[in-house]
Amino acid sequence: MLNVKLISSSTPYATSGDFCRIFNEEKGELYLLSYLLTGDREKAEQCFISGLEDSVKGNSVFKEWARSWARRAIIQCAVRAINPRPRESGTSSRYNHIGKPPVELEEFAAVLELTPFDRFVYVMSVLERYSIQDCSVLLGYSRRDVAEARIHALQQIGSAAEFHLEHAVTAS
Numbered sequence: 001m002l003n004v005k006l007i008s009s010s011t012p013y014a015t016s017g018d019f020c021r022i023f024n025e026e027k028g029e030l031y032l033l034s035y036l037l038t039g040d041r042e043k044a045e046q047c048f049i050s051g052l053e054d055s056v057k058g059n060s061v062f063k064e065w066a067r068s069w070a071r072r073a074i075i076q077c078a079v080r081a082i083n084p085r086p087r088e089s090g091t092s093s094r095y096n097h098i099g100k101p102p103v104e105l106e107e108f109a110a111v112l113e114l115t116p117f118d119r120f121v122y123v124m125s126v127l128e129r130y131s132i133q134d135c136s137v138l139l140g141y142s143r144r145d146v147a148e149a150r151i152h153a154l155q156q157i158g159s160a161a162e163f164h165l166e167h168a169v170t171a172s
Contacts, residue, residue, distance in 0.1 A: 014066035019055040022070050023048075030074055032108075036123045037078035039112050050077040075124060075138060084116035086145040110160035114153050121146050122153035 023030060030051065034044035051074035061069045114122060120139060124130045125146070132150070136143045 013060040014063045016056040023052045047077040084120045118149045118153040121149040
């Protein structure tokens with residue numbers, strides 16, 4: 001005879017309370033994501049708040065997807081706020097974010113030095129593990145633009161790491 005399990009009456013969908021809990025429990029990580037994308041404390045705070053609002057008011061998603069949905073909401077808010085474009089300029093984003101990163105974020109300085117588009121692609125594809133296709137869709141540019149930006153960002157991050165390593169060795 002088949003054993004049938006009754007599904008509990010609770011909804012399989014994330015509620016606004018679930019999203020509030022996620023944003024509260026993971027506020028450090030979600031703020032870091034906002035900051036790395038925007039390169040600006042004020043815009044990062046706005047993206048964090050907008051990401052929470054969008055998650056709470058957005059489409060229903062399964063509870064199991066709520067954490068990734070919250071991260072995606074922040075990415076979408078940051079894309080709207082910054083509107084990164086490929087080959088926007090030859091300069092780095094250091095001129096776009098306000099001052100040095102906070103001390104606790106200095107390890108991410110090389111990421112913040114990337115141009116906005118390269119920074120978005122790096123954060124999304126490397127740190128958040130989005131596919132080139134998903135990055136392309138979210139950013140609204142071709143897969144080729146995204147792939148080129150990813151390669152460039154990885155080269156820049158690698159160069160920055162080599163530079164810091166060389167200076168650390170010569171300083172000791």
